[in-house]
Amino acid sequence: MKNNTQQEKDHPSKKIMPETTLKEIKELNTTIKTTSEQIITQTISHLKKINPNRPQEMEYFDELANMFGKRTQELEQYKAEGKKIVGYNCIFAPLELIIAAGAVPVRINSGWYDTSKLGDRVVPVEVCSIIRSTIGAKMIELSPFLELSDVLITVLTCDGMTKLSEILGGYKKVWHLSNPRIKDSDQALKFWNEEIKQIKNNLEKLTGNKITTKTLKPAILKTQKATKAFRRLQNIRKDNAVISGQDALLVTQTFMWDDIERWTEKTNILCDELDRRIQAKEWICPPDTPRVMVTGTPMFWPDNWKLPSLIEEGTPKGILVADELCSSERLLYDPVGIDEWTMTDMLNAIGERYLMACTCPCFTSKDGNEDRINWLLTKIKDHKIQGVIYYVTRGCMLYAMEYTTVKRALDKINIPVYYLDTDYTREDTGQLKTRVEAFLEMLNTQIDL
Amino acid sequence: MTATVGFDIGTQNTKIILLNNNNNNDDDDNDNVDNYGKVLAHAQIFSGFDPAQALKDAVAQALKTANLSQTDITSFTATGSTLETYPYPVTNVSIMSAITKAGTHWFPNAKTIIEVGAEEARAVKCDERGVMIDFVVNERCAAGAGAFIEAMARALEIKIQDMGPLALTAERASSINAACVIFGESDVVSLIHKQEPKSEIARAVYDAMADRISAMVHRIGVNPQIVIVGGVAKDVGFLTSLKRKLGVDVLTPEFPEYAGALGAALIGLSKNKTKERPKI
Numbered sequence: 001m002k003n004n005t006q007q008e009k010d011h012p013s014k015k016i017m018p019e020t021t022l023k024e025i026k027e028l029n030t031t032i033k034t035t036s037e038q039i040i041t042q043t044i045s046h047l048k049k050i051n052p053n054r055p056q057e058m059e060y061f062d063e064l065a066n067m068f069g070k071r072t073q074e075l076e077q078y079k080a081e082g083k084k085i086v087g088y089n090c091i092f093a094p095l096e097l098i099i100a101a102g103a104v105p106v107r108i109n110s111g112w113y114d115t116s117k118l119g120d121r122v123v124p125v126e127v128c129s130i131i132r133s134t135i136g137a138k139m140i141e142l143s144p145f146l147e148l149s150d151v152l153i154t155v156l157t158c159d160g161m162t163k164l165s166e167i168l169g170g171y172k173k174v175w176h177l178s179n180p181r182i183k184d185s186d187q188a189l190k191f192w193n194e195e196i197k198q199i200k201n202n203l204e205k206l207t208g209n210k211i212t213t214k215t216l217k218p219a220i221l222k223t224q225k226a227t228k229a230f231r232r233l234q235n236i237r238k239d240n241a242v243i244s245g246q247d248a249l250l251v252t253q254t255f256m257w258d259d260i261e262r263w264t265e266k267t268n269i270l271c272d273e274l275d276r277r278i279q280a281k282e283w284i285c286p287p288d289t290p291r292v293m294v295t296g297t298p299m300f301w302p303d304n305w306k307l308p309s310l311i312e313e314g315t316p317k318g319i320l321v322a323d324e325l326c327s328s329e330r331l332l333y334d335p336v337g338i339d340e341w342t343m344t345d346m347l348n349a350i351g352e353r354y355l356m357a358c359t360c361p362c363f364t365s366k367d368g369n370e371d372r373i374n375w376l377l378t379k380i381k382d383h384k385i386q387g388v389i390y391y392v393t394r395g396c397m398l399y400a401m402e403y404t405t406v407k408r409a410l411d412k413i414n415i416p417v418y419y420l421d422t423d424y425t426r427e428d429t430g431q432l433k434t435r436v437e438a439f440l441e442m443l444n445t446q447i448d449l
Numbered sequence: 450m451t452a453t454v455g456f457d458i459g460t461q462n463t464k465i466i467l468l469n470n471n472n473n474n475d476d477d478d479n480d481n482v483d484n485y486g487k488v489l490a491h492a493q494i495f496s497g498f499d500p501a502q503a504l505k506d507a508v509a510q511a512l513k514t515a516n517l518s519q520t521d522i523t524s525f526t527a528t529g530s531t532l533e534t535y536p537y538p539v540t541n542v543s544i545m546s547a548i549t550k551a552g553t554h555w556f557p558n559a560k561t562i563i564e565v566g567a568e569e570a571r572a573v574k575c576d577e578r579g580v581m582i583d584f585v586v587n588e589r590c591a592a593g594a595g596a597f598i599e600a601m602a603r604a605l606e607i608k609i610q611d612m613g614p615l616a617l618t619a620e621r622a623s624s625i626n627a628a629c630v631i632f633g634e635s636d637v638v639s640l641i642h643k644q645e646p647k648s649e650i651a652r653a654v655y656d657a658m659a660d661r662i663s664a665m666v667h668r669i670g671v672n673p674q675i676v677i678v679g680g681v682a683k684d685v686g687f688l689t690s691l692k693r694k695l696g697v698d699v700l701t702p703e704f705p706e707y708a709g710a711l712g713a714a715l716i717g718l719s720k721n722k723t724k725e726r727p728k729i
């Protein structure tokens with residue numbers, strides 16, 4: 001008789017993807033990976049070309065941008081040393097606990113356009129492109145981060161993520177992390193804290209390392225420092241056009257797979273250089289360039305990167321000075337706030353950082369997702385934003401539906417907002433360009449008056 | 450005399466407008482200053498596979514009408530589709546800015562300007578100064594644009610220019626699926642098989658399209674005055690359905706298909722003006 005785990009593995013509902021032959025997997029993997037590496041190289045050299053005076057310290061992030069490169073080798077090395085890799089699909093996964101357990105966190109959402117077409121073999125095209133693309137990436141084992149993960153923390157935020165978790169569960173060990181949809185109730189917080197505790201127990205079992213105050217405190221300090229470095233970069237962008245939005249976005253994006261300590265250090269070094277540029281008044285664009293913010297569905301490297309360049313390289317040009325994306329600013333905006341370094345306090349603080357501070361539209365309250373609205377209003381004021389692009393990837397119901405509320409709030413303060421819907425495809429770039437340029441032209445006319 | 454050129458490269462036709470660019474500074478001819486900004490010539494040419502050539506032909510045609518030569522042209526402003534290279538030194542403006550300019554030029558109180566072309570539809574919201582403050586586009590699908598009417602006329606086996614008047618004679622509308630041109634066409638065919646009157650089918654086509662356009666306009670608000678431009682604005686069938694759907698009057702200029710070209714030319718004209726005036 002088979003034992004329990006064996007039975008679980010053989011359960012027919014477990015393997016959801018159609019069987020793909022090894023040969024096809026290999027072929028597709030090679031072609032898509034080769035194209036992807038080319039695109040990464042092209043994008044980086046393009047960034048250098050359009051801005052000859054690009055900050056030198058971007059070099060570190062440029063290298064990191066090749067997801068198949070050095071970082072993958074490092075992760076392989078960790079694995080060989082017996083360290084565990086913990087993949088996660090959403091920013092609710094508590095990084096501090098992963099680090100405290102001696103494991104390595106890495107985000108696994110897919111930004112590949114080509115794999116979203118493969119995802120269509122499993123789920124209908126109406127499904128969110130990020131989900132379809134992640135399925136496709138798993139199908140051909142493209143993502144080194146997903147493949148190297150020993151376990152996945154799948155956060156059940158939206159319908160897509162919930163069902164993705166089932167699909168990935170047929171191939172990887174998954175730990176569900178279920179978040180409440182409301183934050184301002186005691187039950188919700190209690191439930192969430194239990195979920196976090198469960199993840200802690202799981203991590204301890206997986207790694208064999210007990211998470212103690214001794215290990216958790218330095219882990220929290222690590223992410224706090226990262227948050228600080230990140231905020232430093234944001235503050236620089238607030239008043240000084242010394243770095244393009246595209247470069248800044250690359251910096252935050254690479255946080256999702258880099259070593260947190262090293263990332264923090266390099267970001268600080270970059271900020272030092274930017275500070276010198278402020279002193280030397282080396283601006284990257286004229287002072288009257290429209291200041292744009294992007295909010296909406298996350299944008300993942302390496303392919304889903306068309307919007308930032310459309311904003312900053314079209315005619316007329318704008319500058320992307322802030323965003324409200326969980327693939328960028330939302331990642332690191334809020335530090336874990338600790339009063340006392342006791343275990344209970346630390347765990348509660350972690351729970352709070354991930355739940356209370358998050359502005360994701362999967363939340364609601366009696367006043368709607370008011371945290372997001374407030375966050376946007378503050379950002380607009382602080383960063384002197386002149387126009388907002390509301391970016392929605394096809395299939396994302398949450399962001400699409402929350403547009404109306406956001407628009408109403410921004411109308412009240414006379415900030416133009418434009419709804420830009422797109423898909424995981426290169427074909428619509430022309431159409432998007434026309435729309436983004438019209439929006440920037442509109443901002444320019446309003447600024448001139 | 451000098452002229453400013455504006456052109457609009459559409460998916461089907463390229464339109465061009467020549468505006469009088471003379472003002473007080475030109476003392477070498479006795480042209481009346483009041484003619485400044487007046488339309489000197491307009492032309493429309495099938496874009497075809499070589500839009501750059503179409504553009505040249507259109508310019509030549511317009512110059513001939515205006516009795517001018519190319520050296521008289523002070524600026525070229527383009528809107529619509531952008532080309533890789535232009536046969537002239539061109540400044541680009543977005544179609545949204547162009548139709549705002551033209552719409553408010555024709556109707557100074559316009560707050561909403563809708564453009565329905567062959568393959569695209571869009572709408573602009575502007576404030577009392579005529580400044581665009583919001584816009585929406587429908588570029589994904591031809592079901593909300595002129596190509597839809599064309600396909601349906603084909604299915605009904607009637608001439609496209611007869612379809613509008615025919616729809617007006619209908620007392621009620623049949624029901625069709627307007628989600629997509631392909632589905633719409635097969636719906637029309639099955640209605641024909643059911644022997645529904647062509648007039649009612651025609652009206653259904655317009656109603657379906659007006660449904661889409663009005664939903665689009667609702668996203669920026671239905672603020673009178675509403676102006677409609679673009680080739681489809683001349684179709685009485687569509688116009689009647691749209692007015693019914695929006696529940697307000699919709700104004701049409703005399704040459705709605707030239708909105709993009711005129712807007713581009715007007716923007717060019719105002720840029721020339723600021724160029725001549727030294728900045729203080």
Ligand code: SF4
Pocket residue numbers: 089090091092157158161297298326327360361362
């Ligand atoms: S959008 Fe929300 S649910 Fe989706 S990954 Fe980001 S934070 Fe998580």
Ligand code: SF4
Pocket residue numbers: 128129130131157158159160161297298393395396397398399
């Ligand atoms: S983009 Fe929207 S639908 Fe897609 S995973 Fe995130 S929240 Fe879910």
